Amino acid sequence: MKKIIPAYVRVPLIFFIIFGAMEYFIDSGDRPAFIKYPMVSVFLFVILFLLVAIEITISAIDNITYQLLTEEQKAKIEAENKLPLKESEWYKNLLQKLTKTEPIENEANLLLSHDYDGIKELDNNLPPWWVYLFYGCIGFAAIYLVRFEIMGGDNQEMELKKELAQAKIDVAEYMKTAPDLMDEKTVTLLTESADLAAGKEIFTTNCAACHRADAGGQIGPNLTDEHWLFGGGIKNVFHTITNGGRDGKGMIAWKATLKPKEIQKVASYVLSLKGSNPKDPKAPDGDIWVDDSAPKK
Numbered sequence: 001m002k003k004i005i006p007a008y009v010r011v012p013l014i015f016f017i018i019f020g021a022m023e024y025f026i027d028s029g030d031r032p033a034f035i036k037y038p039m040v041s042v043f044l045f046v047i048l049f050l051l052v053a054i055e056i057t058i059s060a061i062d063n064i065t066y067q068l069l070t071e072e073q074k075a076k077i078e079a080e081n082k083l084p085l086k087e088s089e090w091y092k093n094l095l096q097k098l099t100k101t102e103p104i105e106n107e108a109n110l111l112l113s114h115d116y117d118g119i120k121e122l123d124n125n126l127p128p129w130w131v132y133l134f135y136g137c138i139g140f141a142a143i144y145l146v147r148f149e150i151m152g153g154d155n156q157e158m159e160l161k162k163e164l165a166q167a168k169i170d171v172a173e174y175m176k177t178a179p180d181l182m183d184e185k186t187v188t189l190l191t192e193s194a195d196l197a198a199g200k201e202i203f204t205t206n207c208a209a210c211h212r213a214d215a216g217g218q219i220g221p222n223l224t225d226e227h228w229l230f231g232g233g234i235k236n237v238f239h240t241i242t243n244g245g246r247d248g249k250g251m252i253a254w255k256a257t258l259k260p261k262e263i264q265k266v267a268s269y270v271l272s273l274k275g276s277n278p279k280d281p282k283a284p285d286g287d288i289w290v291d292d293s294a295p296k297k
Helices: 007-025 038-068 071-082 089-099 104-110 128-150 156-176 193-206 233-243 260-272
Strands: 111-116 119-122
Touching: 007 038, 089 128, 104 111, 193 260, 233 260
Parallel strands: none
Antiparallel strands: 111 119
16 A cells, blocks of 8 residues: 555645644634644644654554565565555455455356356356445435424425525524624614613714704704604614615715724614704704504504
């Protein structure tokens, strides 16, 4: 075997098999495991060192053993090393175990007592690999029959539907705790003073130029009354800030400037200003918005 796969091929091959297995089984996210976890790099270095050391040790032992042989034994080993692969002893033994073939000298013992137009038939054994594969197919068929036909197991289509349904649930749960993936369907109204204070700071920096610092309206509409151009409520206001107002003459889309969490804070702050009655407010724009999901009084 060492003649077929030399050390300079064998060592890198074993090393990269171990490396691939560690990368597969170690969960390191979007980064390679040997970069995210320095101990993995140390372990791989130790493995590589041991592989090289083992090859050097085996080579030294072989050389010492060879020097202790007699001239006749050395000649025999050299003759075996010069043999082609198919004529080597271990290859012949492996082939015999896989095929169970009979030598050509035993052909007379395998002849059956009939022939067809001079064509004779030999009673050869089936190859063991074929027999074991046949038995394996029978076992698989029995298990498949019981699992899917008798016990009513899920087929591939049903498994796919269940996995897709579970994936939707997992995505919805993840969206609840992933503020940067928030949208108008998952956004919620914030009422904590710290969140509203952060929203006020964002509003003062980005929105006061058009809506005034008190949100009474200037170029943009008054944000303290009950009139809305694109609907009130946290979902509608979040959508409007994210995607902008009317094309060509309305508010720009802020989704390229503000993160979803920041838009949620400023939208919540705007809604907290309802009924604040600023001085000299701008005339109402749009329609009075009524929350259809609110409980009826």
